[in-house]
Amino acid sequence: MPSTLRLFLGALCIGFAPVFVKLVTLPPSLIGFYRCLFAASALFVLSRGQRPSPRTKHAWVIAAGFVFALDLYVWHRAVLFAGAGLGTILGNTQVFYTSLFGLFFLGERLRLRFWFAVALAFAGVYLLVGFHSTPSEHYWAGVSFGIVTGIAYALYILCMRQAEAQSGLTSGQLLAEVSLVCAAVLFVVCVSEHSLRLPSGAEWGWLVALAGVAQIAGWWLISGSLRTVPVSQAGLILLTQPTVATLLGALLFGEALGLAQISGALLTFGAIYLGATGRRPPVKLQPRIADK
Numbered sequence: 600m601p602s603t604l605r606l607f608l609g610a611l612c613i614g615f616a617p618v619f620v621k622l623v624t625l626p627p628s629l630i631g632f633y634r635c636l637f638a639a640s641a642l643f644v645l646s647r648g649q650r651p652s653p654r655t656k657h658a659w660v661i662a663a664g665f666v667f668a669l670d671l672y673v674w675h676r677a678v679l680f681a682g683a684g685l686g687t688i689l690g691n692t693q694v695f696y697t698s699l700f701g702l703f704f705l706g707e708r709l710r711l712r713f714w715f716a717v718a719l720a721f722a723g724v725y726l727l728v729g730f731h732s733t734p735s736e737h738y739w740a741g742v743s744f745g746i747v748t749g750i751a752y753a754l755y756i757l758c759m760r761q762a763e764a765q766s767g768l769t770s771g772q773l774l775a776e777v778s779l780v781c782a783a784v785l786f787v788v789c790v791s792e793h794s795l796r797l798p799s800g801a802e803w804g805w806l807v808a809l810a811g812v813a814q815i816a817g818w819w820l821i822s823g824s825l826r827t828v829p830v831s832q833a834g835l836i837l838l839t840q841p842t843v844a845t846l847l848g849a850l851l852f853g854e855a856l857g858l859a860q861i862s863g864a865l866l867t868f869g870a871i872y873l874g875a876t877g878r879r880p881p882v883k884l885q886p887r888i889a890d891k
Contacts, residue, residue, distance in 0.1 A: 612817030614843025627675030638814035646771030659762035664780020680741025689745025696753035697834030716873035723866030
């Protein structure tokens with residue numbers, strides 16, 4: 600399966616995450632903790648027969664776990680304080696950060712067409728998810744959390760790319776260890792917030808679905824693609840996630856989906872196509888001595 604298709608399918612899977620989160624009434628940090636705990640447990644079982652490289656390195660794995668915990672923490676609060684629409688838009692500014700990181704550190708070259716695609720994508724996402732027009736008391740705090748979400752999301756994409764290239768772990772083992780680190784970090788957060796409690800009733804099922812669809816299936820597909828898909832292109836394809844989330848919200852919860860939202864969906868997918876074809880090959884760098 601082509602890497603870009605795997606990445607697109609992974610983005611579709613993580614598009615289900617907001618639906619499952621909406622069906623759970625636990626505090627946001629606790630949802631993230633259980634999601635990662637359940638995912639790590641299942642992934643360790645699924646990947647137990649796989650053999651990692653003898654020269655396994657865990658630095659990037661730990662970094663990815665910490666950054667993913669930060670991403671979940673700030674994104675939930677951006678949605679809570681600034682609104683789901685603006686919180687999602689700000690979180691998806693990761694496209695801008697991943698493009699800059701790819702440009703300055705990975706030798707990727709961007710055409711003007713790509714930057715037009717980025718602008719088109721933001722316009723599409725804006726129309727698709729809407730805007731929170733009545734600021735609350737904590738509105739600017741939510742905006743700040745949203746900006747940090749974009750940075751954390753971009754860093755997570757980059758850390759996962761580096762972890763896959765250098766850790767020596769298979770995709771399943773990598774996701775299991777990253778999920779475990781993330782769960783450990785969020786456990787400490789939940790203890791400090793005094794929010795720890797067991798799920799009740801149907802919450803167990805929704806949390807298992809969240810872990811299985813978004814964490815395991817979604818990020819397994821995504822992590823297996825990040826090594827071969829340019830960072831700038833990967834960031835743009837992941838904009839599929841808010842598109843899917845909004846469409847599912849309309850279908851399952853009766854959330855409004857008018858002409859503006861439909862237009863936004865079309866703009867977003869058009870931007871994904873333009874972004875996928877609007878880049879130059881990365882600059883070939885001489886190997887470093889440490890790589891010999």
